[in-house]
Amino acid sequence: MKDPRTQRTATERPSAQDRLSTGQRVAFPAVGLGVLIGLAVAPVPTLVGVVAVVSCLYLAVFAERLVLISKALRDPGTVTIGADQARAYPASKLPVYTILVPAYREPEVLPHLLRAIAELDYPADRLDVLLLLEEDDDETYDAALTSAPPEYLRIVRVPYSEPRTKPKACNVGLELARGELVTIFDAEDRPEPLQLRRAAIAFQQVPSNVVCLQAKLAFFNHEQNIITNWFTTEYAMWFEQMLPGLVRQDAPIPLGGTSNHFRAAVLTELGGWDPFNVTEDADLGVRLHRFGYRTLVLDSVTLEEANSDAINWLKQRSRWYKGYLQTWLVHTRNPVSMSREIGFLSFLRFNLFVGGTPLLALFNPVLWALTLMWFAGKLGFIAHLFPTWLYFIGLVCLVLGNFMFVYCNVVAAHATGITRLVTRAVLSPAYWLLMSLAAYKALIQLVVAPSFWEKTTHGLGGGAVLNTETSLNAEVSNVGV
Secondary structure (H helix, E strand, O other), rough: OOOOOHHHHHHOOOOOOOOOOHHHHHHHHHHHHHHHHHHHHHHHHHHHHHHHHHHHHHHHHHHHHHHHHHHHHHHHOOOOOHHHHHHHHHHHHHEEEEEEEEOOOOOHHHHHHHHHHHHHOOOOHHHEEEEEEOOHHHHHHHHHHHHOOOOOOOEEEEEOOOOOOOHHHHHHHHHHHHOOEEOOOOOEEEEEEOOHHHHHHHHHOOOEEEEEEEEEEOOOOOOOOOOHHHHHHHHHHHHHHHHHHHOOOOOOOOOOOOEEEHHHHHHOOOOOOOOOOOOOHHHHHHHHHHOOOEEEEEEEEEEEEEOOHHHHHHHHHHHHHHHHHHHHHHHHHHHHHHHHHHHHHHHHHHHHHHHHHHHHHHHHHHHHHHHHHHHHOHHHHHHHHHHHHHHHHHHHHHHHHHHHHHHHHHHHHHHHOHHHHHHOOOOOOHHHHHHHHHHHHHHHHHHHHHOOOOOOOOHHHHHHHHHHHHHHHHHHHOOOO
């Protein structure tokens, strides 16, 4: 019997278009005013209370991540379709597959994408590829026309309207999709050739309420510099530890922005993506869970280009953090209702994972500064902020928490089989500083430009992009995810 939650209409879904609900507009200023009054009346107890709340949040996130990792290591829970099984499956039984490719001013990487799609082991007469280009993007449009696109590729000009975001373009593509299954590839993606076959077969084997399969993501330019080293390790931890752990916990899954495969009918039923959310993938993953649907991780890899430039990385990561904050705000507008829908534990995990990820990045510099001031100057007022009971909580977070996060990075780096990543993983606290800068940028943009899509520049991977077609299988083997 169909879950009653799926009877809602798309018009009932909350959207990031509305920044805050009425309750949030009241609650957030009220909390802020309460803290200010507390600081004026009883500053030390108030600051102790704030530090206690933040420390308990750290402790909860620390404990939750340990649970995620332990579950993922014991049983990754990924859906695996062997290569021989995928190749042997009759082409006549494969469904029509729609591939959405949103791109904007990326003519330089378009040829590589078209080559990667051409190398997909899937019948051409069952492919439906939609290249989604903004109306003013003449340079990519001209590049697509001159590349002699195959018959299964349609070029769609997305009419100008606000917001100018990837999810808005994907919604246009979803309306035109002919496939029973739908996936998204970004312009720089290099999907494993058997990925569509694996996903199509997997959808026939998993329960009907599993409507999304998230393929794993890795990078083809992981050796370019220290930023791509860190980024590759982070992705390995994300797709080998975090997402499988969330699956094992039956928690909401914040999807990756690419290589997620859907049953098209359900995606249409839910109204597609929220065009005002700049991490539309995370929002959709949570919304699927709220409607009673489930997501699993598919054992197939898509190679992407890791940002090798710090400024470009900050643009991308601040957009991700802003979208996580948007998703958290949207789905906590009625916390009692959401808790009833998905269960209290899943609701708690959603808050710790989706809300906690950007919030901890915001808190980190403050706590680092307090720690440095204490060791450097033994400032007395800092001691007053940490009474004995709170001191030990803070000590656990400082020592065990930071050790655990570094250790997880080292384990993820070691699992890739790339020796260089292990030594760089030990230096991951420097990467956390970049994350905090991105989080503060995200917070500012959340206030002044919530739906602004800050474009990530691709094609900075240099020779790695040019060599991808000949080294795809080797890279997948090396990355080990």
